[in-house]
Amino acid sequence: MVLKLYGTPEAVGTTLAVAMTLAEKQIPFKLVPVDLQVDAHKTPEFLALQPWGQVPVIDEDGFILFESRAICRYLAQKYESQGTPLMPAVDDVEGRALFEQAAAVEISHFHLHAWTIYFEGMGKARKGLEKDQAVWERAVEELSRKLDVYEEILGKQKYLAGDEFSLVDIFHISFGALLRPAGCDLMKTKGPNIARWWKDITSRPSLKNLRLGRPIISTAL
Template sequence: MGLKLYGFSHSTNTQRVVLVLNELKVPFEYISVDLSKGEHKNEDYMKIQPFGCVPCIDDDGFVLYESRAICHYIVTKYASQGTPLVPSELKANALYAQGLSLEVGSFDAAAAPLVYEKLFKPYQGKTPDEHSVKLFESNLLQCLDGYEKILSKQKYIGGNELTLADLYHLPYLTLLPQVGCNAVDERPSVSRWAKEILARPTWKSLMEDGVKGSA
């Protein structure tokens, strides 16, 4: 059967999983779940994803959801191929784990709702909440100030090796300029790091060609 990925092309979480699959050169079948048509709430889909969210994988009967959990599963199962994304040495792995926590607890916690307020809400015909926008902008600036200190001393957010912790940032690093946020470019070490990972061939291909399966 092989690995099936259920997702939506504009979903940042779907993009995160596709990126990791491509980095590790894992073949997969892509099954589109169109959120704009409500397909994620269909009875058949919710049998495999009880929250009605994307993405979700079915790996020969093993079903898993939540993008970061899926990525962890992929890099563990296919550790011997593609780009090494999880360091094994004790201290390097600890820095990697620290980077993972920073991404989800600080960066994503500010960037995701900021992009939602300024990009996705208007797309849905809703009005952004300006109080929330200011709060998320402030939180993001504080996060990036911390990142600047970290990245002035090490190459990547999880140490001196490229890891999942870096790749997880890519969807929102791409969207921030679209909502008028140039804070990344204003911090030299953060800018250097962001430009490097944004230039990865797998990410550029995903942005140019869209989400699709691989043979």
């Protein structure tokens, strides 16, 4: 049975991260679109899969898994021998520790600010709500401070977890790719090391083929 990905019809947010991981690992999948605009994620049928009523979710032969970072780790480890290596090998203790360190940095120092910029800059409008400019500006200011450290890190290594592309970079794309549409251009203007890294990871064929904000096409035969 082909893996099912329950997610947004378009390549955005955390659904984009899972779809990009599937592409990097060359895993066939069937998209089951969940239209958030009509609350399809709050139906009893969907809540039976994901009790929090959030996307994405995968179903692989009856194995149900939610939370995008958990899904991506699962795919990277189960399909370790195919496609792009996205995590250090289990027996590479130091490499795995540095990977987890970088993953913790993403969720602690990047995600909340990037999500807030997106939500105030785009998400609220989709819900018919008014943007809080002060909240948006504070989030931009906070992210800018965090990216000062990113600039230093990326001056010493090619990617966030070291010199190899990894899931950590994909995690940043989830909402990092929505910053510019939400009115924030920090990923290109903050510093040369960040700009170099961002151009690198957003130029990968797996992401280009998905086309940010466009409908996701299943790869199942």
